[in-house]
Amino acid sequence: EGYAIDGVAPAAVALPDSVEQVSRLLALANSQGWAVVPWGGGSAMSTGNPPRRLDLVISTQHMWQVLDYSPDDMTITAQAGVTLLQAQTAMAGRGQMLPLDPAQPECATLGGILATNASGPLRYQVRMPRDLALGMLVVYPDGTVAKSGGRVVKNVAGYDLTRLHIGAFGTLGMIVEATFKVTPIPQTQMT
Numbered sequence: 001e002g003y004a005i006d007g008v009a010p011a012a013v014a015l016p017d018s019v020e021q022v023s024r025l026l027a028l029a030n031s032q033g034w035a036v037v038p039w040g041g042g043s044a045m046s047t048g049n050p051p052r053r054l055d056l057v058i059s060t061q062h063m064w065q066v067l068d069y070s071p072d073d074m075t076i077t078a079q080a081g082v083t084l085l086q087a088q089t090a091m092a093g094r095g096q097m098l099p100l101d102p103a104q105p106e107c108a109t110l111g112g113i114l115a116t117n118a119s120g121p122l123r124y125q126v127r128m129p130r131d132l133a134l135g136m137l138v139v140y141p142d143g144t145v146a147k148s149g150g151r152v153v154k155n156v157a158g159y160d161l162t163r164l165h166i167g168a169f170g171t172l173g174m175i176v177e178a179t180f181k182v183t184p185i186p187q188t189q190m191t
Helices: 019-032 084-092 110-116 161-165
Strands: 012-014 036-039 056-059 066-070 075-079 133-139 145-149 174-181
Touching: 019 056, 019 133, 019 174, 066 084, 075 084, 075 110, 084 110, 110 174, 133 161, 145 161
Parallel strands: 012 056, 036 056
Antiparallel strands: 066 075, 075 174, 133 145, 133 174
16 A cells, blocks of 8 residues: 555556666566556655556665766766765765755655756756656566666667666656766855
8 A cells, every 4th residue: 555656556566676676576567568667766656647557666665776986087987876965965975966955855766856857946957857867777578688888977879778867757667776976065055
């Protein structure tokens, strides 16, 4: 019941902790014709129409690791279940931040922020999440794992597949890892 969307409860909830587990789950769901919903922190689950059916929720709550943080390169790579607050805390000691400010940073996950293209007032200064994402790892409905972009600012030649998934609400594939460019923490902030 804790994973119900607009009163529609899933038949099952999976809590994978690796890309491989997500890949196997999506491949199984695809072969069985199950209706699947990726679930980050749950802060935007009421967006859109109620689901007609919900067979499987795949939660990223056990995918909460920061995989790489390079303060000198000003980049951070994390699994999709890392909350914005966790990412900010990991970088605060080095005087850096991920300049995103969607509602509920304590439960909004990086994967969910990208999937919904969620933002707050900082978007007027540093633009949208799609402008901060350098690369990502996505698992497609058939279980195929695809990487797009990279870990450096100038990394795309041709069509930028990273941006394709941002704001797609998980309809094209499930974001499992992402790399962002970070900025120094400003001395003062006002809204």
